[in-house]
Amino acid sequence: MKQSTPIKIGLKIPENPDDIQEYTKEVIHTLSRHVTLTEDNRRRIKLILIELVTNSIKHSEDPDAEIRLTINHPQLTIEKVDVGLQIKFRSDEQIPFEEINKTIKVDFTRFNSLNIKILNPYRFRFLDGYKENMDIEHLPEHFGFYIITRASDNFEYHHDPRSKENTFIVNVKL
Amino acid sequence: MKLSKQTINDVLVIVIENKEANLSKSEQFKEMMFKDIEDGSHNLVISFENVEYLDSSFLGALVAVLKKLLPLKGKLVLTHLNEDIRNLFELTRLDKIFSIESNIEISLQQF
Numbered sequence: 001m002k003q004s005t006p007i008k009i010g011l012k013i014p015e016n017p018d019d020i021q022e023y024t025k026e027v028i029h030t031l032s033r034h035v036t037l038t039e040d041n042r043r044r045i046k047l048i049l050i051e052l053v054t055n056s057i058k059h060s061e062d063p064d065a066e067i068r069l070t071i072n073h074p075q076l077t078i079e080k081v082d083v084g085l086q087i088k089f090r091s092d093e094q095i096p097f098e099e100i101n102k103t104i105k106v107d108f109t110r111f112n113s114l115n116i117k118i119l120n121p122y123r124f125r126f127l128d129g130y131k132e133n134m135d136i137e138h139l140p141e142h143f144g145f146y147i148i149t150r151a152s153d154n155f156e157y158h159h160d161p162r163s164k165e166n167t168f169i170v171n172v173k174l
Numbered sequence: 175m176k177l178s179k180q181t182i183n184d185v186l187v188i189v190i191e192n193k194e195a196n197l198s199k200s201e202q203f204k205e206m207m208f209k210d211i212e213d214g215s216h217n218l219v220i221s222f223e224n225v226e227y228l229d230s231s232f233l234g235a236l237v238a239v240l241k242k243l244l245p246l247k248g249k250l251v252l253t254h255l256n257e258d259i260r261n262l263f264e265l266t267r268l269d270k271i272f273s274i275e276s277n278i279e280i281s282l283q284q285f
Contacts, residue, residue: 017197021227043261050229054197111234130267136244141237143230143266150265 006072007034013056013065013080020057024049027067034071035174044151045078048170051144052080055168060084073174080168086122086159087166095159096121103127112142114149119156126155175202179210185285186215187278193226200231207239216248219281223254228262240272249273251281 009030014023024046031037031045049067056065065082086095090107097118107113115129126149140146149155154171176191188210192199210218218239222228240250251273255263263269275281 018194020196020229021194043258046258047262047265050227054229054231057197136237136240136271139237139241139271141234143233147230147262147266 006070009069009071011067011069013053013060013067015057015063017054017057020050020053023053027069031069031071031076035073035076037174041076041172041174044172045076047151048078048148048172051147052078052168052170055144056080056082060166071174076172076174078170078172082166083164084166085164086161087157095124096161097124105129108145109142111140112145113140114145122161123156123158126157175199175206177203177206181215182282183285185217185219185282186210187219187221187282189221189223190225193224195222195225195228195232197229197231200229200235203232204235204238207235208242211239211242211246211248216243216246217285218243218248218250219278220250220252221254221278222252222256222259225259226256228259233262233266233268236272237268249285251275251284253278253281 011027014020027049028037028042028045037045052067060082062082062084065080068079068081070077088094090109091105093104093106100118100120103115103117105113105115115127116124117127118124126145128149148170152170153173156169158167158169178189178191180187195203236252243250253275254277255274260274263272263274273284275284
């Protein structure tokens with residue numbers, strides 16, 4: 001019988017990219033013990049996990065970085081949490097933001113620009129800013145955040161300036 | 175990164191032998207492809223028949239290869255994508271950018 005109260009699970013992130021696939025299988029298996037996953041949800045969650053973990057391996061220096069799952073039916077929240085420097089953009093605007101509720105375009109790297117909506121000085125939501133007919137020359141070469149945005153129902157980032165905790169928060173409707 | 179290669183009718187057919195097309199292999203893959211292109215191979219087929227999953231880093235490497243071929247008027251066809259990988263291309267809308275075919279034989283007909 002599936003539980004009705006929120007279920008929280010914390011899982012340490014692997015350090016080796018070649019362990020990601022097994023890790024993803026383990027997480028989905030753990031989830032399946034608590035909630036029934038459709039094939040579509042399974043696929044979306046797998047994509048989200050692969051990209052969150054890949055991002056962590058690439059950019060986080062926190063050996064205790066963790067994936068946290070919260071099942072509060074009908075919503076699954078997947079969080080990637082680490083402690084360290086906040087996200088930095090190549091563009092002018094940085095965290096803490098001054099203007100709230102604004103939608104801006106930020107550059108993460110040379111071929112990686114995304115639109116975000118500022119929710120508070122330390123929190124923003126990733127937006128799907130797909131452009132039709134983009135020519136090959138101007139295609140991005142980094143797709144991690146874009147994949148998570150497209151695979152989820154909501155994808156946000158939050159930095160806590162006191163604890164230095166960085167959290168990527170991904171919501172998927174089950 | 176393990177690749178097997180053969181040339182068929184002036185097309186370089188590359189089969190990725192690894193199960194994972196991911197962060198640990200994407201940079202090396204890109205370098206290997208760039209070298210082949212610089213050595214004169216401008217028509218490429220890349221087969222993912224052994225690949226179980228592919229991540230954003232590898233997608234980025236494929237885009238970089240496509241961009242490298244652009245000024246050379248080269249062509250790249252991807253083939254044997256499993257359902258998950260195909261789904262990833264559709265999710266990112268890269269299925270509208272890359273030529274994707276079901277097998278090597280059909281891919282070779284694109285040249």
